[in-house]
Structure formats: C-alpha cells, structure tokens
Amino acid sequence: RAPCCDKANVKKGPWSPEEDAKLKAYIAQHGTGGNWISLPQKIGLKRCGKSCRLRWLNYLRPNIKHGGFSEEEDNIICSLYISIGSRWSIIAAQLPGRTDNDIKNYWNTRLKKKLLSKEKQGRQAISLNQETMIKRESDTTSMVNQLIPYWPNQEPHDLNQASITKFSDDHHQQPNTTTNFHYPFDFSSTQEQLYENTCSQLPNTPYVINGTGSNLIDMVYSSVPQQLESYSGVVDMVNGTSSGTNSSSAESTSWGNVVYPPMLSNFDASQQGMLQNFPFEESGGYFGLH
C-alpha cells in the first residue's frame, strides 16, 4: 500500500500552537473541504493529512471535553463496552463532547483497572458461593448454546453500511440527538434504537454464541457479588422465562455501578455473543471456569 503522504517531508510529533492556529483558522473559514490529504498543503502545514484530521477531531474542534469523566460517563462507557466491546467511535457517539481516542485512553488507563479491582472483590465473594454458581453455570451453558446463530433475524450482509458511515461521521460533527442516550439508560425505550444502531455498526461481526456462557455470569457475579441471588432471575430471563424477582424483560438491569441491559431480545443475545471477546483476561482466564 502506498503511503498516504511523503513521510520524509512531514513533521511528526506534538503540534505547536501555531500549527493548531493555522488548522483551526482554515477549517473555521473553509471547512475540511472533504479532503484531508490536500489540506496541509493548502495551509502550508508540513503535516500528514491524517494527522491534521486527528488533531482536529480529537483536540481542536469545538465542544471537546477533556478529562474529568463523571460517574455517569463511566457507567455509560462500561455498559456499552460490555455490550459492544471496543467500538470506541460508537461509544463516543453516546457521549457528546468526548472523542473515541479520549474514551479509549480513559478505558485503558483507568476504567479497566477500576473494573478489575471490582472483579477481585467479586472473586472473593464468589468463592463463598462457588457451589451454587457452578450449578447455575452448568444450567446456563446448555441454555445459552441454544442461541446460535448470532443474528437470528438479520443476515450480516443485509446491514446498511451507509448508515454506519453516516453514524460515525455525525458523531464527529455534533452531538447526535437521535442516537444520544441519557443515563441512567431507559432501555425500555432505547433498546430498540440501540439495537438498530449496534446492528448497523456491526455489519459483519461473526460473533456466534458457542461458548459456555459463563462470561457474563462471571462478570455479573464478580462485579456485584451482593446481587448473587438476583442473578438467578437473569438466567431465567435469558432463557425467555422471566421468573426472576429482580427485573422484568423490559427493564434495565442495574447492579452497583454498572448497568447491564436486559437480556431477552435478539440484541441481547448478540451482546452475550460479544461478551466472549470481553478482554478482562489479564488475570489469566477470568472468564473461564476455575
């Protein structure tokens, strides 16, 4: 693949205030012109077009918020990460003023650790309930395996790629009011919308639920040990026989600081498929049966 610019003649590294000013002034007056590659030449910047784009999107464009993530935002990020994984641009679309890069950094440097520490606490509680848990996991394994294939009603190639581009473009321009969820999530009203959005964001995601189904269970158990009893209801919800005492299928399910979506729809089944990729494996097989 040919390089996007002349690597030898472009400046790399941190941006100077002068460069920022040039880029900002030009875009304020002309917009990006739909061509980032040629933009640096137009304004006399010795920068790669991609670098200009990144600088604008992550730092210079208006209404950018840096740092100071609120508890609300933490919860939204965690919830969405659990739902869709490391799709930072999608997650950023739900947090006006936040950039995907910011969220990614925040997750990697702080949030992940925060959750891992909760996991540790949860592990301790789990050991007290291990016998009960193993029985439930065993029950759930056979149940979750029935959810194959991952996209029960929609073939991946049917998904609208145009909407993906539109969606991701929009979130960089301004807060997208049609996809902007507010915390605490009201999944009873937004679930369908999130499902649609997520479908359109995951055009060819080959997730297939073929694992043990223990990931979600471990996560829930470890994150919120005090809710162990309530979880039995969730298992039933997945099975389509909502007999739990905690939530109905239409309600959001919130434990502690992390909000988990309800688990009945196709979307929810898909979420569990994605959970297989939930990368909390640092401690070595966190999601396995140990």
Add this chain to the structure above:
DNA sequence: AACGCCTGCAACCGCGTCGTA
C-alpha cells in the same frame, strides 16, 4: 538532588471500507 519507574495522553500506524473513475 538525581535517578529510574510508572502513568496518562497525544499522536502515529496499519488495515478495512467506501467512493469513484
């Protein structure tokens, strides 16, 4: 004070996808 390690963040890189000629 000096050194080394750690952390957080800005920026870069490579690749997949899209649009178009």
Add this chain to the structure above:
DNA sequence: TTACGACGCGGTTGCAGGCGT
C-alpha cells in the same frame, strides 16, 4: 469489474510529567 485514493477506526507507541527511592 477493478484499481486506487481517501477516510475512519482500533491498536500501539513514545514522550512528558509525577512519584518513589
């Protein structure tokens, strides 16, 4: 249909500042 340029995304890197010894 295909080739190519451009865009967008996620993973990774590198650096600066903080902190402990």
